[in-house]
Amino acid sequence: MNISGNTIFIPGSTSGIGLALALELRARGNTVIVGGRRAELLERIAAEHPGIDTVRIDTADAGSIExxxxxxxxxxPDLNVLVTMAGIMRVEDWHRPESFLASAESVVTTNVLGPIRLIAAFVEHLRTRPDATIITVSSGLAFAPLRATPSYNASKAAIHMLSESLRLQLADTSVKVLELVPPAVRTALLPGQETSEFAMPLDEFVAEVVTLLESRPDAREIQVERVKFLRHAEARGDYDQVVATLNAADPHGK
Incomplete structure (x- = not known):
């Protein structure tokens, strides 16, 4: 995608990667609409960052998306980029079904059904734009699992394959499908992650993402260097070692 001159909607961008990316894309000459559940956060963002529009949306609620x-x-009406950023991550113990089932269902609703419903709500419009992009957000954990977060890993693997499939189906349209594949980043996705030495600093991640968007306009995936350890483990032939290393470093492991 072009790095400027777009109108971009980013649901799930009142904090973390979403907000940092929204601000950077705004600085690059794009019109940006931030979406989120909490009205007070949206009001604060609008006040602190004039020119950014805000819309209340709960991506776990089909009616809210509509x-x-x-x-x-x-x-x-000139919207041409949708970023399906919203997502949640939960630590689960599958030894005890009563402890994880509600959490797992919530993760799947937000991380899988949310993007599906978002894309369904916007794809017809995006097809009318001469140059449109859907940016999905998977994870390095789609390619190498973190023991503590089974449903999250599975949800992001689903997003990866959804992205691959939509790219094939929409190849005859003006809509490109671009998959953003983050590593662990210093956000509040899990308790303690904001200060974790294991996670990539947020500003470094967003800067590298924007550089890749600018330098690789025809990319299918945006992979910062730090995620390639996970993303290409199977292709390199060191998958078992990567999974072992990942889980040895996991502060939520058991």
Missing amino acids: SAAKEVLAKH
Whole structure:
């Protein structure tokens, strides 16, 4: 995708990677709409960053997605980029079904059904734009599992294959499908992750992502260097070693 001149909607961007990316893309000359559940955060973002529009959306709620899509397209008929950023991560202990089932269902609803519903709400409009992009957000954990987060790993593997499949189906349209593959980044996705030495600093991650977007406009995946250890483990033939190393370093492991 071009790095400037777009109108971009990023649901799930009131904090963390989403907000940092929204601000950087705004600075690069894009119109950016931030979406999130909490009205007070949206109000603060709008006040602190004039020029950024905000829309309330709960990506775990199909009705909220439908309403937000109508609002975004009414205000921004030139929308040409959708970033399905919203996601949650939960530590689960599958020895005890009563402890993980509700959590697992929530992860799948937010991380898999959310992006599917978002894309369904916007794809018809995006097909009318001469140059449009859907950016999905998977994870290095789609390719090498973290023991403590089974449902999250599975949800991101699903997003990877969804991205691959949509790219094939939409190849005859103006819509490109680009998959962002983050490593662990210093955000509040899990308790303690914001200060974890294991995680990549947020500003470094976003800077590298934007550089890759700019330098590789025809890329299918955006992979910062730090995620390649996980992303290409199977292809390199060191998958077992990578999984062992990942889980040995995991502060949530048991």
